[in-house]
Amino acid sequence: MVVAAVAVASRINLDYYALEPGSAQSVQQYITVPPAKGHPVTHPVLLTDVQIGRVTALTYLYYRLQKDTVLDKVAGVTGGTPPAQLDVQGTLEMTQAEEAAKAAALTRLGYRVSATPAGAVIFGTFPGTPAYSVLSVGDVVTAVNGKATLTALALDHALAGYHSGQTVTLAVRKGGTGAPSPVPVTLKSTVVNLGYNANGKGPYTRVDLGIDPENQVDFTYPFPVKIDVADIGGPSAGLAMTLGVIDALTSGSLTGGRTVAATGTIDAQGDVGPVGGVPQKTVAVENAGASIFLVPPDEYKDAMSKVRPGLKVYAVSTLDQALKILAAHGGTVLPATTTVAAPVAAAG
Numbered sequence: 001m002v003v004a005a006v007a008v009a010s011r012i013n014l015d016y017y018a019l020e021p022g023s024a025q026s027v028q029q030y031i032t033v034p035p036a037k038g039h040p041v042t043h044p045v046l047l048t049d050v051q052i053g054r055v056t057a058l059t060y061l062y063y064r065l066q067k068d069t070v071l072d073k074v075a076g077v078t079g080g081t082p083p084a085q086l087d088v089q090g091t092l093e094m095t096q097a098e099e100a101a102k103a104a105a106l107t108r109l110g111y112r113v114s115a116t117p118a119g120a121v122i123f124g125t126f127p128g129t130p131a132y133s134v135l136s137v138g139d140v141v142t143a144v145n146g147k148a149t150l151t152a153l154a155l156d157h158a159l160a161g162y163h164s165g166q167t168v169t170l171a172v173r174k175g176g177t178g179a180p181s182p183v184p185v186t187l188k189s190t191v192v193n194l195g196y197n198a199n200g201k202g203p204y205t206r207v208d209l210g211i212d213p214e215n216q217v218d219f220t221y222p223f224p225v226k227i228d229v230a231d232i233g234g235p236s237a238g239l240a241m242t243l244g245v246i247d248a249l250t251s252g253s254l255t256g257g258r259t260v261a262a263t264g265t266i267d268a269q270g271d272v273g274p275v276g277g278v279p280q281k282t283v284a285v286e287n288a289g290a291s292i293f294l295v296p297p298d299e300y301k302d303a304m305s306k307v308r309p310g311l312k313v314y315a316v317s318t319l320d321q322a323l324k325i326l327a328a329h330g331g332t333v334l335p336a337t338t339t340v341a342a343p344v345a346a347a348g
Helices: 002-010 060-064 074-078 083-108 152-159 238-249 278-287 297-304 319-328
Strands: 013-026 046-056 070-073 114-125 140-144 167-173 181-186 190-193 204-207 211-220 260-262 292-295 312-315
Touching (some): 046 060, 046 278, 083 114, 083 211, 083 238, 114 152, 152 211, 238 260, 238 319, 278 292, 278 297, 297 312
Parallel strands (some): 260 292, 292 312
Antiparallel strands (some): 013 046, 013 070, 114 140, 190 204
């Protein structure tokens, strides 16, 4: 009977995810640059992550007793996104972060990087809407009834001219690759739960198609740089990847021989954005022996709540700020250039 009860409890999911300290590992293992341009990296920047697991009736008490583990409501972690889309969204965000990191790093080093609006990438679809069964996360919409939609805002404007009951034909690059193919969709007015609240109950809005689009940008680099982070989803390694590319393409030691960790999103212009799970990430980088941890300003207090002697935490909102801090600690940092990435049209 006890064995049966344990088996049952292990299959009963509670309305929580457990956020635990993950790992802190070298970002350099994921970065490849042309041999003729590369330099040895002896003290690489560390990227860090958070382990997230669904809490069951069997594991609830265990997680509650772990001092560095936090239990968050499912809706607070997912934002109301259907579970089937979460992993794909994480992969899409990581891909976007890798491209932005390359653009930011190469631009900072004085190389010309062009950025071309290439459509509206589907970040999510809402259950019960026309889009849910015909579009997937990662699809890129490039036109509506023959009218080009090179940004998310352009797609919104194009769809605004149609109403529930009408059929529109979208030009879609499935999975974001290949040539666009026609996808007819009949619009239907539907009330959807945006799920932004921690309880997953609202706010609500009415839509005719049911998509969450973002800008798709195609970057052109002066030479090939590959970033391929396996088994980690989301955009939070952006800053670490950017520093890793710079370190690989410059002589000397960017970290000054110190163990440096970083977390934060990055865009092509080098702006650093907020991330989640920073208390758990702070524990991970401390366990890895880091002496410097770069975090976005919004997460500075979260990091300091877990800081131990020997770790210095710095808040950075730009790539240049991160580099100045590393230079102040003995890192080799090239002077900034005036070269900037080409402007990218953004959705409003």
